[in-house]
Amino acid sequence: MVRQSNRQLALTMFMVGFGYHNDAWRHPRSRSGEIGTLELIRDMSQAAEAARLDAIFFADSFSAAGLRRGGFRGVSVYEPISTIGAMIGHTEKIGMIGTHSTTWGEPYAVARQFAGLDVLSGGRVGWNVVTSINGNENFGREQMPLPELRYARATEFVEVVKKLWDSWDADAIIDDKQRALWIDNDRIRDINHVGEYFRVQGPLAIPRSPQERPVLVQAGQSPAGIELGSSIADLVYTVQPDKAKAIEFYADYKQKVKAKGRDPEKVKILPGIMPITGRTQAEADELADELANCIDENNGRAMIQSLIDADVSDLDLNDKIPPDRFVDGPQRMERWYLFRELAERMSLWELIVHISRAVGHRVMISTPDKIAESMIEWFEDGACDGYNFNPPSVPEGMDNMLRLLVPELQERGYFRDEYVGDTFRERSGLTLTEQDLKNERATYVM
Numbered sequence: 001m002v003r004q005s006n007r008q009l010a011l012t013m014f015m016v017g018f019g020y021h022n023d024a025w026r027h028p029r030s031r032s033g034e035i036g037t038l039e040l041i042r043d044m045s046q047a048a049e050a051a052r053l054d055a056i057f058f059a060d061s062f063s064a065a066g067l068r069r070g071g072f073r074g075v076s077v078y079e080p081i082s083t084i085g086a087m088i089g090h091t092e093k094i095g096m097i098g099t100h101s102t103t104w105g106e107p108y109a110v111a112r113q114f115a116g117l118d119v120l121s122g123g124r125v126g127w128n129v130v131t132s133i134n135g136n137e138n139f140g141r142e143q144m145p146l147p148e149l150r151y152a153r154a155t156e157f158v159e160v161v162k163k164l165w166d167s168w169d170a171d172a173i174i175d176d177k178q179r180a181l182w183i184d185n186d187r188i189r190d191i192n193h194v195g196e197y198f199r200v201q202g203p204l205a206i207p208r209s210p211q212e213r214p215v216l217v218q219a220g221q222s223p224a225g226i227e228l229g230s231s232i233a234d235l236v237y238t239v240q241p242d243k244a245k246a247i248e249f250y251a252d253y254k255q256k257v258k259a260k261g262r263d264p265e266k267v268k269i270l271p272g273i274m275p276i277t278g279r280t281q282a283e284a285d286e287l288a289d290e291l292a293n294c295i296d297e298n299n300g301r302a303m304i305q306s307l308i309d310a311d312v313s314d315l316d317l318n319d320k321i322p323p324d325r326f327v328d329g330p331q332r333m334e335r336w337y338l339f340r341e342l343a344e345r346m347s348l349w350e351l352i353v354h355i356s357r358a359v360g361h362r363v364m365i366s367t368p369d370k371i372a373e374s375m376i377e378w379f380e381d382g383a384c385d386g387y388n389f390n391p392p393s394v395p396e397g398m399d400n401m402l403r404l405l406v407p408e409l410q411e412r413g414y415f416r417d418e419y420v421g422d423t424f425r426e427r428s429g430l431t432l433t434e435q436d437l438k439n440e441r442a443t444y445v446m
C-alpha cells in the first residue's frame, strides 16, 4: 500500500464499563461489581489516555429501558456531564465527548454545561448532538416526536448553543483592579435569538472556550441526520460494516460538507470498530468465544426484539426471522434496514451473536497486525478518517485493543505516540480559524 500523505488517524473510544459486547460484564474477568464507581471509569479514561487516543466518548439516553432489558450500550450509567467533570481531574490531555439530547433539554442549559466543562478542562470537551429515540415517558410526552421534528428542533438548538458559546470574545476578561472592571462589557454580547423553538437573550456567564468552542460530534445517518451533521459536526460517528459502502458514504458526506462552504479535512468521519484481539489468532478467537458464551438467551432475544421492533419470543434459535415481521415505518433508524438485511441470511442465534458484538458496527477477530493493516487500508482508500473503538470487554478486551493494537498503528506511523497541541481541537486537527468563525457567523445574525 502506498502512503498518500502524513495524515494521522483520529481514534476515540466508546466508554461503557460493561464492555460494548452484550453481556460481556458476565465474563469472569470483568469489573462488573465496580460499574458506577469513579475507579473503573478513571482506569478506563487513563488507559485511553496512555494509548494517546483523541478522546473518550460517553453515550447517553434519557431512559432506563435498555438497562431493564439487560442491554447497556446506549445507556450510560455514567451520566456524561458529571462524569466528564470528574475525569477532568484524573486525565490531562485526552478529549472528552459527552452526549446530550436536543429533544430533551434547553440550549441555554446545555451551552452552559459544556462551556463550563470546556473552560475547566482547558479546552478538552466535545458535545455529541443527538435527537434521542426514547425518553418521552420522562418528559410528559405520549410519544416520541417524529424524526423530522426532532431534527428541525436540533438544528435551531445547535445554532443557539453556538451563538451562546460565541457571546464572549477571547479577550473579554481584562481583570482591571484599578478601574474595578473584571470584564469588558463591550466584548460580551446578547444573542437575542428568536426562533421557531427557542427565545434566548444570552449571553453566557462563562468565558469563551480555550478552543473557541467545544468539538461537535454527530451520528445521524438518515437524510435529516446527515443534513445536520454535515452542517455542524467536527466528528461524525457512523455504522459502516462494509468497505465499499463506507467509501461511498465518506465521499458523499465530504461533498455535502464542501457544498456548505466548510473544510472537508476538518470534518472527520469515524466508523465504529470492535477489534477482538490477542497476542495470537488463537487468543483472539478464544476471547470472542468466551464473550459469545456470556450471552444470555433472554437478553439476546430482548435485544433483537427492541432493535428490530418485532416479537421473536416464539422462534427457535435455529430459525430465521420471517421477513413479514419487519414492518417499515417513519420512525425507523438507518440501522434497522441493516438488521433486516442480516436477518435474511442468519438464524436467530447467529443474529443474536452478531448483533451482541457491536450492534452492526464492524467487528474484527484477529491479530493486532492484521487489524492495524486493515484499519489503515480503509483509511488510505477513503473509507474513513479514523475510528470510534468499541471495547469488547472491560478490562481485558479494552486492554488488548489499547496495548496490542494501537502500538501497531503507531509503529506504522499512522497514529501519534505523543500528544501535540494544547486543546482537543489542536490535537485532532480541528482548529477553527478566524475565517472559519467569520463564515459561520455570516450564516446567522448576532
Ligand SMILES: Cc1cc2nc3c(=O)[nH]c(=O)nc-3n(C[C@H](O)[C@H](O)[C@H](O)COP(=O)(O)O)c2cc1C
Residues within 6 Å of the ligand: 058, 059, 060, 061, 074, 099, 128, 129, 130, 131, 132, 133, 147, 218, 219, 220, 221, 222, 223, 224, 225, 226, 237, 238, 239, 272, 332, 333, 334, 388
Ligand atoms: C457511535 C454512535 C453513538 C451514538 N450515541 C448515541 C447516544 O449516546 N444517544 C443517542 O440517543 N443516540 C446515539 N446514537 C444514535 C444517533 O444519534 C442517531 O440517532 C442514529 O444514528 C440514527 O440516525 P438517524 O436519527 O439520523 O436515523 C449514536 C450513534 C452512533 C453511530
